[in-house]
Amino acid sequence: MSSPKxxxxxxxxxxxxxxxxxxxxxxxxxxxxxxxxHSFAMAKSDNQNKELDVAFVEGSISTxxxxxxxxxxxxxxxxxxxxxTCACWGGPQAMKLExxxxxxxxxGVYGDANITVTKAFEAQPVxxxxxxxxxxxxxxxxxxxxxxxxxxxxxxRHPYFYKFPVCTxxxxxxxxxxxxxxxxxxxxxxxxxxxxxxxxxxxxCVGCWGPTDDLNLSGEYKLLVEKGYDTDExxxxxxxxxxxGIAKLIKSMKDEQxxxxx
Amino acid sequence: xxxxxxxPLTRVEGDGGITVxxxxxxxxxxxxxxxEGPRLIEQLVRGMKPEDDLNVVPRICxxxxxxxxxxxxxxxxxxxxxxxxxxAQLMRDLMMLGESVESNSLHTFMLALPDFxxxxxxxxxxxxxxxxxxxxxxxxxxxxxxxxxxxxxxVHGENPGLGGFGRYPSGTQLKEIAxxxxxxxxxxxxxxxxxxxxxxxxxxxxxxxxMSVNAPDGKYGLAGDSILISNGEExxxxxxxxxxxxxxxxxxxxxxxxxxxxxxAVGANARMINMGKRLDGxxxxxFKENYSDRWLRNPLLNNLAQAIEMVWALEHLxxxxxxxxxxxxxxxxxxxxxxxxxxxxxxxPRGILxxxxxxxDGLIEVADIITPTAQNLDDIEVHMKACAEKxxxxxxxxxxxxxxxxxxxxAYDPCISCATHLVKLKRI
Numbered sequence: 001m002s003s004p005k006x007x008x009x010x011x012x013x014x015x016x017x018x019x020x021x022x023x024x025x026x027x028x029x030x031x032x033x034x035x036x037x038h039s040f041a042m043a044k045s046d047n048q049n050k051e052l053d054v055a056f057v058e059g060s061i062s063t064x065x066x067x068x069x070x071x072x073x074x075x076x077x078x079x080x081x082x083x084x085t086c087a088c089w090g091g092p093q094a095m096k097l098e099x100x101x102x103x104x105x106x107x108g109v110y111g112d113a114n115i116t117v118t119k120a121f122e123a124q125p126v127x128x129x130x131x132x133x134x135x136x137x138x139x140x141x142x143x144x145x146x147x148x149x150x151x152x153x154x155x156x157r158h159p160y161f162y163k164f165p166v167c168t169x170x171x172x173x174x175x176x177x178x179x180x181x182x183x184x185x186x187x188x189x190x191x192x193x194x195x196x197x198x199x200x201x202x203x204x205c206v207g208c209w210g211p212t213d214d215l216n217l218s219g220e221y222k223l224l225v226e227k228g229y230d231t232d233e234x235x236x237x238x239x240x241x242x243x244x245g246i247a248k249l250i251k252s253m254k255d256e257q258x259x260x261x262x
Numbered sequence: 263x264x265x266x267x268x269x270p271l272t273r274v275e276g277d278g279g280i281t282v283x284x285x286x287x288x289x290x291x292x293x294x295x296x297x298e299g300p301r302l303i304e305q306l307v308r309g310m311k312p313e314d315d316l317n318v319v320p321r322i323c324x325x326x327x328x329x330x331x332x333x334x335x336x337x338x339x340x341x342x343x344x345x346x347x348x349x350a351q352l353m354r355d356l357m358m359l360g361e362s363v364e365s366n367s368l369h370t371f372m373l374a375l376p377d378f379x380x381x382x383x384x385x386x387x388x389x390x391x392x393x394x395x396x397x398x399x400x401x402x403x404x405x406x407x408x409x410x411x412x413x414x415x416x417v418h419g420e421n422p423g424l425g426g427f428g429r430y431p432s433g434t435q436l437k438e439i440a441x442x443x444x445x446x447x448x449x450x451x452x453x454x455x456x457x458x459x460x461x462x463x464x465x466x467x468x469x470x471x472x473m474s475v476n477a478p479d480g481k482y483g484l485a486g487d488s489i490l491i492s493n494g495e496e497x498x499x500x501x502x503x504x505x506x507x508x509x510x511x512x513x514x515x516x517x518x519x520x521x522x523x524x525x526x527a528v529g530a531n532a533r534m535i536n537m538g539k540r541l542d543g544x545x546x547x548x549f550k551e552n553y554s555d556r557w558l559r560n561p562l563l564n565n566l567a568q569a570i571e572m573v574w575a576l577e578h579l580x581x582x583x584x585x586x587x588x589x590x591x592x593x594x595x596x597x598x599x600x601x602x603x604x605x606x607x608x609x610x611p612r613g614i615l616x617x618x619x620x621x622x623d624g625l626i627e628v629a630d631i632i633t634p635t636a637q638n639l640d641d642i643e644v645h646m647k648a649c650a651e652k653x654x655x656x657x658x659x660x661x662x663x664x665x666x667x668x669x670x671x672x673a674y675d676p677c678i679s680c681a682t683h684l685v686k687l688k689r690i
Binding site for chain 1: 300302303304306309310311314317321323324325327385399402414415416417418421423427428429
C-alpha cells in the first residue's frame with residue numbers, strides 16, 4: 001500500500017496549528033515516514049496540487065481568494081480535517097459574527113483605501129463553506145491529540161475527541177473551582193483537551209478551544225449574572241473564542257429569553 | 263512584459279506573495295502582497311478589559327506569541343501604572359530568551375539554511391545534514407520547553423499577565439532549564455559556524471537604517487523603553503509613530519512603515535548593529551570575529567546575527583533561571599489607575615514589536631499594534647529590487663533570479679500572519 005497523500009494548508013489565523021505540527025519535533029520524522037506530504041507551504045518549497053487522501057486545514061476563511069483555494073482543496077481531498085479553533089469555529093476574528101459591523105472595523109484599519117489584492121469579508125469557520133469531515137479543536141491544537149488523530153485517520157479510522165468540558169479535566173487535576181471563587185471562568189463552556197492548563201496555573205479558562213458539546217450557555221449566563229457580572233461583559237467574554245459556535249448558541253439563548261418574557 | 267510568480271512564498275509563516283515585474287533587463291516594480299486575510303484585531307479589542315486583550319492579541323502570531331503578550335503587558339502596565347515585582351520581570355526575560363531560541367533555531371537551520379545549501383526544505387536536508395537538522399530540532403524543543411514552563415503552554419500560554427504570573431515554575435524545572443541551556447551551547451555554536459562559512463551573494467546589498475530597542479542598563483536585551491537608530495539617534499518608544507509612519511498600500515492587507523520617507527530594517531541584525539558592543543561571553547567574541555560594515559548593506563547576514571543571538575540567549579538562560587529560582591513567589595502588582603495610555607516595545611525574534619494602548623475607565627479605547635514584518639516590508643522590496651537589477655545586468659536567467667529573491671525576502675524572517683501579510687516575478 002502506498003503512503004497516504006497529505007496536504008497541510010493555512011488560512012486566516014496565527015499559523016499556530018501548523019507550528020504545533022512542526023513542534024512535534026522527534027515525532028515529526030515518524031510522521032514524514034508514515035505519510036507522503038504533498039503540500040505544506042509553511043515548511044517546504046516543492047509543493048504540489050494533486051489528489052489528496054487527507055487535507056488538514058488551519059485558519060478561518062476571510063477572503064474570496066481563500067474561498068476559491070478552500071473549494072479546490074475540498075475537490076481534491078477525500079477527507080478534510082479542520083485543525084484549530086479558527087478553522088473549527090472562526091477564532092477570535094469571528095467574535096463579532098453575531099453582531100456584524102465588519103465594514104466599520106475594516107474601515108477603522110484601512111480607511112477608504114481600495115485594496116485590490118482580493119476582497120475580504122467577516123471571518124468564518126471552514127464548515128461555513130465546504131463539508132468538513134472532522135474537527136480537531138484547540139488554540140493551538142494539542143500535540144498528543146493531533147498525533148493520535150493522525151494515526152487513526154491515516155489508518156482509515158475515526159479518532160476519539162472529548163465530548164465534555166474543561167471542568168472535567170480540571171476536576172481530574174483536583175484544582176479548586178475558579179468559578180466558585182467568583183471569577184469568570186469559561187471552563188463549563190469550553191471543550192476539553194488542553195488538560196485544564198489555565199486553571200492549573202491559577203488562571204481562569206479563557207475558552208480558547210471553542211464551545212463544548214451540549215453546553216448550557218443560558219445556565220452559565222444566569223450564574224454569572226447572579227455573581228454580579230455586567231451582562232455586556234459576560235457577552236464579550238463568551239464571544240472571545242467561540243466564533244460561529246457561540247454565535248448560534250447566543251441566538252438561541254436570546255430566542256429562549258424572548259420566549260420567557262412573552 | 264513578463265511576470266514571474268512565487269505565490270505562495272513558501273517556508274515563511276503565513277500567506278503572502280511577491281510580484282516582481284520585469285521589462286527586459288529593467289525591474290519595473292517589486293511589490294510584496296499580503297494575501298493573508300485581515301483579522302482587524304485592534305478593532306476587536308476595543309471596549310475590552312485589558313485582561314481580555316491579553317488573551318486575544320498573542321493570537322496574532324503563534325511564533326511571536328510571547329512577544330505579543332509581553333509587548334501588550336508593557337503597554338498596558340504603563341497605561342495602568344502597574345509596577346511588576348522583580349521575579350515577574352525576570353520570568354519575562356526568561357520567556358523571551360526561550361522564544362528567541364525557539365524562533366531563531368527554526369529560522370536559521372530549518373527555513374533559511376536550505377536556501378544556502380541548495381535544498382527545497384529541511385526535510386530534504388535530512389540525508390546530507392541529518393545531524394544539523396537534529397540539532398535544530400533539539401534547540402527548538404528546548405526553546406519550546408522554556409516557553410511552556412514560563413507561559414503555561416508551548417503556544418499561546420496564558421500564565422504571563424498584568425502585574426505578574428499565575429504560577430511560578432518549581433526550582434527543579436528552573437535547574438533543568440539552566441542545565442539544558444549549558445548542554446545545548448555547542449549546537450548553537452554550530453549554527454554560527456554554518457552561517458559564518460556559507461556564501462552571502464552581494465546582489466541584494468544596499469545601505470539601510472536599522473532600529474532596535476535600547477535595552478536597559480547598557481546591556482544587550484529584548485525589551486526597552488527607547489529605540490536606537492543606527493544613525494546614532496535615540497527616540498522614546500512613546501513616539502513610535504514618528505519612527506514608523508504607518509500607511510496603507512492597495513496591493514496588500516499589511517500596512518507599511520517608513521522612517522524619514524525611507525525604508526528601514528528591524529531584526530537580529532539591527533539588534534547586533536545597535537547593541538552588539540554590549541554582548542558578553544562567547545557571543546561577544548563571535549560578534550567581533552564576524553561583524554563587518556557589510557552587515558549594514560546585506561540583509562542575508564541577519565541569519566548570522568540570529569545564530570550569534572542564539573549563543574547569547576543560551577549563555578544568559580542559566581543565570582536568568584537561577585535568579586528566578588532564588589526569589590520567593592510574589593503577589594501580582596495591581597493597577598494604580600484606570601485611565602491612561604502606554605506603549606510597549608519589545609524585540610520579537612524578527613524585530614521591534616509595538617503595542618500602544620489608550621484606556622479609559624478600565625476599558626480599552628484604542629489599540630495600535632505595529633509588527634516587525636510590517637516595518638520590514640519596504641526594506642524587503644528595496645533589497646529585492648537591487649538584487650533583481652544587479653542579477654539582470656549580469657545576464658542571469660529568471661530561473662536564477664527567483665530563488666535569490668526568495669532568499670532575500672526570507673532573510674528578514676518574515677512572519678506574514680503577523681504582518682497580516684511573500685515572490686511573484688512578472689515580465690512585461
